[in-house]
Amino acid sequence: MDVKELMKRFLEEEGFRYEWDEECVCFKFQGLTVNVLFYDSLDFLIGFAVSYDTELPRYVTLDMCNELNQTSLLNYYLADDNTIVVLHEEFYPEEEVGNESVMADLELLVNGAAYCRNRMNELTSYLSHSASKMVN
Numbered sequence: 001m002d003v004k005e006l007m008k009r010f011l012e013e014e015g016f017r018y019e020w021d022e023e024c025v026c027f028k029f030q031g032l033t034v035n036v037l038f039y040d041s042l043d044f045l046i047g048f049a050v051s052y053d054t055e056l057p058r059y060v061t062l063d064m065c066n067e068l069n070q071t072s073l074l075n076y077y078l079a080d081d082n083t084i085v086v087l088h089e090e091f092y093p094e095e096e097v098g099n100e101s102v103m104a105d106l107e108l109l110v111n112g113a114a115y116c117r118n119r120m121n122e123l124t125s126y127l128s129h130s131a132s133k134m135v136n
Contacts, residue, residue, distance in 0.1 A: 004038055010102045029106050032113065046105055047087030049079060050113045056124055064119055074112040086113050 007025060011018045018027035024037045036046045056064075058081060065076040065084065075087045088109055 007036060007038075007102070010099050013099060014103075030110050032110065034106065034109070046089075047075075047085060047109065048113070049083050049085045050116065051083045052117065052120055056120060056127065060123055060127065061120070064116075064123060068112075068116060068119065072112060072115075073108065076112075076116060084116060086116060088112075 004025075008020070011025070011027060016027045016029075018025050024035055026033060026035050028034070032048050032050070034046065034048045058078070061078050061081075061084070065078055068074070068076045073088065075089070077085045077087070079085050086109055088105055
């Protein structure tokens with residue numbers, strides 16, 4: 001059974017509603033839209049785009065993504081001024097793919113997105129505090 005079939009089985013067994021096409025599957029997990037892209041029979045990329053209402057300059061957000069990429073199992077990319085894509089690439093030997101391993105990856109992504117959101121809030125707070133000091 002290839003990873004597409006295993007993912008479909010996981011979604012059905014866990015009761016997720018999903019949209020499926022040849023290259024990817026989309027579904028909601030803890031309020032986030034998850035996209036799973038398939039490379040071949042055992043390799044896939046699981047991730048989602050997180051949109052933020054932020055007033056951070058683009059260079060600060062890029063620096064934050066670079067910082068997170070150095071310290072995380074996940075990959076963070078700035079897609080546009082208000083969207084960061086959080087990705088996790090996974091290769092599973094077929095016998096190790098199970099609902100628990102996919103659920104663990106989804107939890108990892110949700111935690112990574114929450115950490116990213118917290119880091120953005122810290123940077124926004126820091127920059128607004130620094131700007132107010134400069135005005136005074």
